[in-house]
Every structure is written in structure tokens, then in C-alpha cells.
Amino acid sequence: MAAEVISLGCRMNLSESETMRAMLAAEDDLVVINSCAVTAEAVRQTRQAIRRARRARPDARLLVTGCAAEVERSAIAAMPEVDGLIANTAKLDPRAWNVPAMRAPGTATHTRAFVTVQNGCDHACTFCVIPQGRGASRSLPIAAVIEEIARHLSAGAKEVVLSGVDLTSWGADLPGAPRLGQLVAAILSACPDLRRLRLSSVDGIEIDPLLFELIASESRIMPHLHLSLQHGDDLILKRMKRRHLRRDAVDLVSALKARRPGIAIGADLIAGFPTEDEAAHAANLSIVAELAIVHGHVFPYSRRPGTPADRMPQNDPAVIKARAAELRAAVAAQRATWLAAQLGQPLDVLAERDGTGHAPNFARVALPPLTTAGTIVTHIPTTVAEGLLA
Template sequence: MTARAEVISLGCRLNLAESAQMRELLAGEPDIVVVNSCAVTAEAVRQTRQAIRRARRSRPNARLLVTGCAAETERETLAAMPEVDGLVANADKLDPRAWNVPAAAYPAPRQHTRAFVGVQNGCDHACTFCVIPQGRGASRSRPIAEVLGAIARDLEQGVAEVVLTGVDLTSWGQDLPDAPKLGHLVEAILGAFPALPRLRLSSVDGIEVDPLLFDLLACEERLMPHLHLSLQHGADLILKRMKRRHLRADALDLVRRLRAARPELAVGADLIAGFPTETADHHRANLSIIRELDIVHGHVFPYSPRGGTPAARMPQLDHTLIRDRAAELRQAVANQRDRWLGTLVGKPHPVLAEKDGTGYTPHYARVVLPTGTAAGTIVTVTPGQVQQGILG
């Protein structure tokens, strides 16, 4: 029996959304493996190489192709790997012509719980640590009609939650006629699909949250009370050296105003440990912003220099120090998360069931579900305890 096409996804939620589309494109292709790579950190590139080697061991006779950000930023290195049969440009990976397949779409695989819908790609900013613009190119927005069409297809498959994703999600619309803001897209989705139970945003740049989006986050129950900030650091000097467009006070003010209207809001954030020139005081500012924002969903990245970025030419910190500071940040997030989870015990929560017997509350707390709960359904659960970071 001929093995079917396989797509291995690494990295961000946008990659997850694109991988689902690639599976649809390649559904009729036999014996092909695609590694949809990530290049956000040196560790991500290492994991990409590992995934390639594992894929070759498990599918020795398959045609193995690599796409994604690392296929751009590490093109020569990946192309030289003996396991790799070819590379597909990141910008072309959703184009049927890049795979030599018919343009007619195959039925998408059924998604029982949530659908990741990519609405924006690329980035026009120049953060000094980031290699992603090299892998993704300039910012491009998906028009509203196209987004609505994609969501309509997902809802036909029984999806209960839609997650909007992008490289720089809050820049959506700036390249479209009249330059609409992300709030306009969110409002259009909620208006077009009144039966959609849940709409969630992936990582957002807080400084780009427009007034309409703010109002929807504050007041619209179907837009989940879960804000994941592309924060990166808690010290203003480091933020300036990163060429971020916000300061510490901007993040604090945004969360304060949102929580005043919607107290149940759960905050997540991306944080970098050990950025070049980071002092002990800067690290303490990173730790303290976790407490001040009450960050309960943290993505902590130990800084690693990426070739071709300005930060790679700055004075670097010792690797052991970076690792230790990252561990402290993760522990600080874990402390906030444990405290927060404790406040959810004994209260009823609507939980979207996953296939593995757990599910997620609107603010993205994971919950163990009663045996036999059907995936894709939303059930009310009153957890009685917290065990290993999961409500039960």
C-alpha cells in the first residue's frame, strides 16, 4: 500500500494553519513528506534538522521536501543535508504549482475542535533580533472575503473555535484598500457568523491594538478573553535596542484598561532572556513585568544570535547566564499560572473538548474532561483541583 502525503509542522500557529492547507493540497500525492520548518531561534533550526532526519528514518523511500522559514534563512545548509530531496520557497508553499499538483482543492481533513486561519503573512518591521522577515518577506494581508470563505468552510466541518494567525497579526489590513484595521476584520467575522461560538487571536503587538479591536476584546463574549502579547522584554532600554515600538508602560496600560472592562482576561506573552547588553537590572525588569501583567501563558526564548541581524553584532552574554535567566523567567510564569489556576477551581467553565480527553476554557486553561466527552463539543465543567498545571 502506498504511503500517503505527510506534513510535519514546526514553530508558530501560522505554520500550523499553512500545514493544514498543504495537507489539503497534497492529499492525492503518494509517498511525499514535507517538513514545514521554523527559524525563529537557533534551537528552532536545530529542531528542524532533527525533524528532517527523523522523517527520513521513518519514511526512507519518500520524497522529502522542506519549506518554511528555515528553508529561506538556512537554504544552503538544509539543501546540503543528504536526507533532503528539495526545498520549496516559503512564499510559494500554498501555491499548487510549487508542488506540481492540480489547482482544484481536495476536501480538507475534518477538524473536530479549532481551525487556525492565517490572515496575514510577512513583516515590515526590523526588530534587531529577528530573522523572520528574511523567511517570510513583506507584510501581506488576506482580504476579508477570502478570510470569510475560509472560515465558512471550517464551520461546515463542525469547527467550534477559529484562531486568527499571522506573523504580525495586528498589521493586518495595512496593505489593503483603505487600510482597514484588525478590529474591522474581527467585527466582520463575528457579524458574518453569528453561530460561531469562539473566536481567538494568536500573538498580537499591543501597540497596534486599534480602538475597535480594543472594544471587542473588552466587551464581545465570543472573542475569547485571552490576550497573547508580542512583548519580548520588560526593560525599556532593551526594548529600544530590540527596535520594538512599545515601552513597558504601554503594555501595562493596555492590560490595565482591558482588565478594567473584562477582569477575567488571561494574558500571555513572548519574552526573550539574555538579549545582548542585558544587565541584572534589565533581567529584574523582565521578571517584574511577569508579575505586574500577571502573565499566565508565557513563551520564554533564550536569546540566540541569528546571522544577518543587528543584535548578532552586539556584545553577547554568556550562554550559561542566558539559560539561567530563561529558567528564572519560566519559573516566574509558572508561579503566576499556578496562582491563577487556583482561582478557577470550584467555578463552572465552558470547555471546548479536544481528542485527548482534555479541553480549554475561554481563557485557555486546560481542563480534564469527563470520560466519553465528544471532541469538538463545548461542555460546562467545574474543576475541583489543579494537578501538574491542569484543572481537573
């Protein structure tokens, strides 16, 4: 039986798992868990996935890589189901798997191709263990990025998503310290057949002037921006050791919407961070409406041993859970209003294999039966059901 790669966590892992599947295609009886450690719950899910994979493939060799394999190395290695660990920084290196270099990397297997242009992080947010799991920031040079995108386009991908752990820090370690806007401009120039370019989560305070201009004016960049926002209260942002304040996010979104009114805003938000009181929680809730966040990823704060936030006064778990539910409800209300406004509007939807697709603003759309995957079709939605336009 061929190698199986099970991916947990972020888009970065999804992208890296695709490369590993191609790299390990000829390996028999191998299961790889590409793990996540962003929260305690993510580690629990990693352990659960390991046990489930072992039950399903009792005779396979089971290897674990990803952030949990770094941050929780001893505990994961001690699990009886695990045969070995692969360092997170080495998981895309064929030598780490003892396979020929010619097998890696492969081509796109989805209509949307995730291209990892940056890895690691040089920042020190007080709640985060990702730098421990992925190391220092590292950037893929422009020529290598364009070469990989060209492979995906030749394999049929219609949309490319640039991804990274700290995407907007791309280039800081390269000669001349280019900014992300320079990379995006180079991609658009070198790849005229690329119809849709999307950015994964970005740190708004790091958006350089050229990148802002391209997001605001370039039609091939999708009108969808997902911010690594984390909170709406200034004191909490300082205690998180973020590099922006609430006003920075508000000003950025306001300036973008003035230039590109249809842009959809997404954001990561943490509920119940240590020392968060009712007033701070109210500020967190209110920024959902102020930015009109319609793609929200809400995370209840999760203690991570060894982080500065773990030593701060903690909120009661029941309070954290309740505040997360309120944040999700606020995002759901914004999203419902936004989706209703899409009805009757023609949307250019990239069809996926599951019968749905994404509009440029990242609204998910249910498409008519027999719509060919990988095509971009114009669809006019008439209803909203369970968060899907149809």
C-alpha cells in the same frame, strides 16, 4: 503511503500544514517538513526532524519548506536526506507542488480552526530573521477570510483562531488600509454561528480602538490576549527596535482588565538579550507579576547571524540559560495562583480529541472520559495537576 506533513514552530506553521495536508492528500510517498528558523535551536530541531523523517521513510520524496528553508537555504538543501526545497511564500500554491488547484485548500480537521489572515512582516526587530523567511506583510481580504471561516464552521469547527506573523498589521496593504478591528467586526457579523473567536499573538501597540472595544466587550471573543511583549525593560526594548515601552503594555492590560476582569494575559519574553544586565533582567522578571502573565512563552536569546543583535555585546550562554529558567519560574508561579483561582468555577470547555480542552481563558482542562470531541461542555474543576485543571 499518503503524504505526511511534519510541522515545527509557530501556530502559523500549524495552520499552513493543515492546508498542505489537504492539498497533498492524494500524493503518495511524500514527506514535507514545514520548518522553523526563529532560533538556532529551532533550526537544530528542523535538521533533527529531517533526519528522523528520512530514517522512518527511506524511500519517500522528502521536501522542506518553511522559514528554515529560506533563512538556511544552502545548508538545508545540502543535507543528503533532502530531495528539494519549496519556497516559503509558495508553499500554499498548488502549482509549487505540481498538484491540481482543486485539491487546495481543504476543511478543518480539528475542533479549533487556525485561519491565517496575515503573513510576512514589515518591521525590523534587531533579533529576528522572520522577515527573511516570510517576506513583506501580506493580508487576506475580508471576503476571503469569511469564506474560509465558513468552510471551517461547516466542517464542524467550534472555535476559530485568527493567526498571522504580525497579526495586528493586517490590512495595511489592502485598499483603504483597514485595521484588524474592522476584520474582526466583519467576521462576527457575517458568522453568527461562530461561538468562539480567538486571536493569536498580537502587538499591543497596534491594537486599534475598535479592536480594543471588541476584546473588552464581545463575549464571542475569548478572554485571552497573548502579547508580543519580548521584554520588560525600556532600554532593551529600544535595542530590540520594538515600538512599545513597558508602560504601553501595562496601560493596555490595565485598561482591558478594568473592562473585562477575567481576561487572561499571555506574552512572549526573551531572556538574556545582548547588553541585558541584572537590572534589565529584574525588570523583565517584574513585568510577569505586574501584568499577571499566566500563559508565558519564554525564549532564551539565540544569536542569528546577519541580525543587528548579533553584533551587540553578548551575554554568557550560562547566564542566558539561568535567566530563562528564572523567567519560566516566575510565569509558573503566576500560573499556579491563577489556576488555583479557577477551582470551583464553571468553565465552558471546548473538548479536544485527547481528552482535554480549553476554557475561554485558555486554561487547559482534563475532561471526564468519553466526553465527545468538538462539544462545548460546562465543567467545574476541583483539582490542579501538572498545569491541568481537572
